[in-house]
Structures are given as structure tokens and as C-alpha cells.
Amino acid sequence: MKLTPIDKTRYRRHLNLVFVGCALVLAALSLAISQLLIRVFPSPDGGHFHWNLLGVVAGALILGGGLSRLRHHPFLAEVVYVWELKQQLNKISRKLRRIEAAARQGDRNAMLALQFSYAGSRQLWQLDDNTIVMDELAAKQVELDQLAERHGLVLNADDYDQRLLERF
Known part of the structure; x- marks a missing residue:
């Protein structure tokens, strides 16, 4: 995953619209499906x-499927990017102790993961x-930065790839 600049106001506006839209769609689907089942x-x-x-449950599944199909729509670009960034940061966080230990030993991949x-x-904060x-x-x-300099490395977050985490 590569870090890309995001327009904060556009991201916040789209995120809020997605949240409100999801809540309304989930409520409408839940009520409609429930009422249909109760009638039948x-x-x-x-x-x-x-x-x-x-x-x-059915409304949530339908909504999830719809969001999954729409995830490549330009309107959701920033929202999906931030969601994927959070997932990637979570993967690193789960292995952080081992990554930090390897970085102290001079492991370039560990330092790249930390840089990313x-x-x-x-960016997220x-x-x-x-x-x-x-x-x-x-x-x-x-x-x-001091650790990388000590080991003669230049770190760039763009060089990060999630496959680097497989070792840790």
C-alpha cells in the first residue's frame, strides 16, 4: 500500500455521508424485511x-454486499483508502513488538514497516x-531516523509492502 495525499474536507464530508447513508439504508432494509417476514x-x-x-441481519448483509460492490466508486475513494490504511496499520500494530526488536537489530524491513x-x-491522525x-x-x-542512520539506511514509506510483515 502506498500513502497518498487525501483532501481532508472531502474525506470528512464523504465519510459523514456514507455513515448517514448506511444508517438510513440499514434501518429501511431492516424494517422492510422484518415487516415482510412478519406478514408472510x-x-x-x-x-x-x-x-x-x-x-x-439480512439488511446488514445486503448493505455490506452493496458497499463491497461500490468500493471502487470515486465517491468512496478516500473513505476506502483510509479504511485500508487503518487495516494495514492494524497488521503492523499486532506485530509491533517483534518489528521493533528486529529494527533495533538493524533489520531494514522492520525499519520500513515502522516508517510506514x-x-x-x-496522516490518519x-x-x-x-x-x-x-x-x-x-x-x-x-x-x-537515528537508528536508520546508524545502520546506513535511507527509509522511504513508499518502499513498504505488506509482505514484509510475513517474517515477524
Whole structure:
């Protein structure tokens, strides 16, 4: 995955529209499916919890399928990019201890993973206005830069590939 610049206002506007749209579609689908099931299979005791639950589950599956089909639409480009970035950062976070240990030993791939993680986190936090821990991130970046210099490496987040994580 390559880091790409994102227009923050466009991303936030599209994310909000996607959230609201998903909530409305899920509510409408759930109600419609539940009501259809209740009409087709009425319960003599009046308890329709299972039909309502099935309506919500079916609505969520339909919504998920629709989003999956629309994920390449230009309107969702920024939202999908951030979602994929979060997934990639999660994969790195799950292996962070081993990656950091390997980086201290001079492993170039580990340092590349950390470089990508720091650059991606910085971008993500700026998009979400989560700047509270930016100073901590800057300190980690300085530490990584010094480590790379000590081992004679030049790190570029664009050189990162998720296959680098397979070793850790």
C-alpha cells in the first residue's frame, strides 16, 4: 500500500455521508424485511423478535454486499483508502513488538514497516484531528531516523509492502 495525499474536507464530508447513508439504508432494509417476514409468517403469540433480528441481519448483509460492490466508486475513494490504511496499520500494530526488536537489530524491513506505520499514523491522525499524540509520534520518528542512520539506511514509506510483515 502506498500513502497518498487525501483532501481532508472531502474525506470528512464523504465519510459523514456514507455513515448517514448506511444508517438510513440499514434501518429501511431492516424494517422492510422484518415487516415482510412478519406478514408472510405471522406468529400467533405476537412475538416477532426472531423476524426482527433476521431482518436486521439480512439488511446488514445486503448493505455490506452493496458497499463491497461500490468500493471502487470515486465517491468512496478516500473513505476506502483510509479504511485500508487503518487495516494495514492494524497488521503492523499486532506485530509491533517483534518489528521493533528486529529494527533495533538493524533489520531494514522492520525499519520500513515502522516508517510506514509512523507516516500512515501521522496522516490518519491529521485526517481525524487526533493530534494529541503527535509529539510522541515525532519522538519515535526521530529515534527511527537515528537508528536508520546508524545502520546506513535511507527509509522511504513508499518502499513498504505488506509482505514484509510475513517474517515477524
